[in-house]
Amino acid sequence: MSIKLEVKHLYKVFGDEPAKAIEMAKQGMGKDEIFTKTGMALGVKDVSLQIHTGEIFVIMGLSGSGKSTLVRLLNRLIEPSAGQVLLDGDDIAAMSDEALRNVRLKKISMVFQSFALMPHLSVLENTAFGLELAGISVSERHEKALQALQQVGLEAHQHAYPDELSGGMQQRVGLARALAIDPEVLLMDEAFSALDPLIRTGMQDELVQLQAKYQRTIVFISHDLDEAMRIGDRIAIMQGGEVVQVGTPDDILHNPANDYVRSFFQGVNVSQVFTAKDICRRKQSTIIRKTLEGGVVAAIAQLQEADRDFGYVVDKEGRFEGIVSLASLWSAEKSGKSLMAACLLDLPTVNADASLSEIISVIAQAPCAVPVVDDHQQYLGLITRAQLLQALDREEGTNP
Amino acid sequence: MTTTTETADPWSSAAPPADRSMASDPWGNAPSADAQASGSSWLTASSEQAPITNTWLDPFQVEWFDLRGIVNTGVKHLVENFRGFFDVAKQPVDWMLEIFTLALTSAHPFVVIALFALVCWQVSGWRLALGGIVSLVFLGAMSVWDESMITLALVLTSVFFCLLIGIPTGILMSRSEGFARALRPILDAMQTTPAFVYLVPIVMLFGIGRVPGVIVTIIFAMPPLIRLTHLGIKQVPADLIEASRAFGASRRQILYRVQLPLAVPTIMAGVNQTLMLSLSMVVIASMIAVPGLGLMVLRGIGRLDVGLATVGGLGIVMLAILLDRMTQSLGRDARERGTRHWYESGPIGWIYRQFKTQSKN
């Protein structure tokens, strides 16, 4: 995976003598200490990050932890006090104004929490705003803007004005405006916080779909852990201007770096966050490798030895084929049928990406452990009722 | 300690030289030294008796420094050495005024009325157009058409220069905090100085007549436009500016595509203010020999001819209402009036529709 955006030892001090504050920070003083001693606010402290091409990178943290400051340093809406921001290897922090404007016109765009749509421009003109600034002709920019509006499903409202739209629609115009310039990097500062939960989930899905289709790099700020877990490939957690942990949602969930990070996950709805593949287990003894014909006798022997009632059939490539029981195997043996014929019908499987809340009822009703398969029918493991209960129980405890 | 000052009135024909008074008297009936010495005139309070000095009991008997003398010599110096400059400064105002006056007074009244009606229709609607026609015809019917047109020309000239100077100044203020800080006290002074007091320095520097009248009007009417332009730009939400920057807008693009369009209603409120102040100042300026409706009022008062003053006053009020309504509706954008674009309404909208149907066929 190539690195799209790299941040090296980035500092931002709001105050008159940044060098002094940075020196103090390097000596190990915290944000509050520096503020009480000098009156300067340390917005971002020694942040180093690598963001890969095509990933959704979520930045989380409590209010005032420096998320907005960090993301505005990425396109230099705020001047860094020290450090580098490398986009494809070019240092944004050291660019000339002209070069910076070019980067903003073509490579990086941004979606704002407050929408920040121009009230005097129609939806179409708003969407074309970035293109207009780049000096692209009217017909071309309207065509591109219309495409962007189609991506967010608002082409019917192109002649409306922002104040005639609902909040969710306005935010989609904000997203379309950012998409219209076909950016390589999309910065989103709490872009969905102002939306109600239902629209918000819809927008998250839309974003993930768009991202999968166009392979953009997205830096997404969020307050909301469920949102971060849902859409983030990786998550960075910020505290007092520092990044305290970076990792995949699972990493962070399973090995929180400190109590601050851990405290984030209290009250997390585990059944939303975990998916079937997170909790399924492979039990070697229940797997029966399938040969071309027969294999029924061997299967019976394997099940009896392991003292199981059910067996899970996979092919040589590990694709899931079906479930057999001791009873079905015996009847197949009597009538001389193959292993495949012994498979029981209408027993459920669950998809690897299904969230726990979605599979609870399936697992509760199944007579046996339920196999988990991915989109290519690959067998990943089993979920028993006991495992499911154990996973859901995590919600109460503080330790993973 | 009385100082001997010379008169600083370049226009006065009757001013005796080396007069001991400060006879800045445009009406030219300067009191003689004898009359003054008798102490009958309270206007010239300087007395000739035994020298008065300041004591601890009465420390403000005599001025501590001679501001009067300084100003008089200063202005005299200005007038003597910079006459050319002030004459040149008058020129553009003179030309503009000529153009407006010529256009408004030489055209047939009905042409002017029709033009006004069309403009009213465009900026607001048929209601205002009708109101415009009625009030202009009424002005004509009172037989003050020529005076009205002269006043209108004065006002339009002054507003023209206010726009020309005021809007860029307001923009400059919003771009440079230092400039704004420097200009603010000057604007305060311009706005708090009573209209009457303006006349003094202007008459000294430019003399009397229509052009100085317009100049004094410009100075009096400009501050609100500068202030409201500045305010309108400043109050554009910061997140819109941030968004523009994030999409790569230059300072110039931010000004023209975001700040100015969003400031239009506020700037229009400034234009409206400027217009109203211009009208009121044009009346006061009639004291320095500016013709028009104001002069009718002034003459009416002077001769105790209430009827004449009423006719002039009514004319001014009608012009004021008409211009006020026109500029107020300019501040509302097309969407508030129910159309998408300004060119879809009024007479231009009518022409636009004709063209559209033609191009469809």
Ligand SMILES: Nc1ncnc2c1ncn2[C@@H]1O[C@H](COP(=O)(O)OP(=O)(O)OP(=O)(O)O)[C@@H](O)[C@H]1O
């Ligand atoms: N313009 C500024 N001047 C001074 N201090 C600032 C400025 N902007 C931010 N800060 C400080 O920087 C710190 C980080 O602010 P920031 O806006 O990045 O927080 P955040 O994580 O985005 O919070 P929120 O979730 O509330 O948006 C805060 O402590 C704030 O006091």
Ligand SMILES: [Mg+2]
């Ligand atoms: Mg923020």
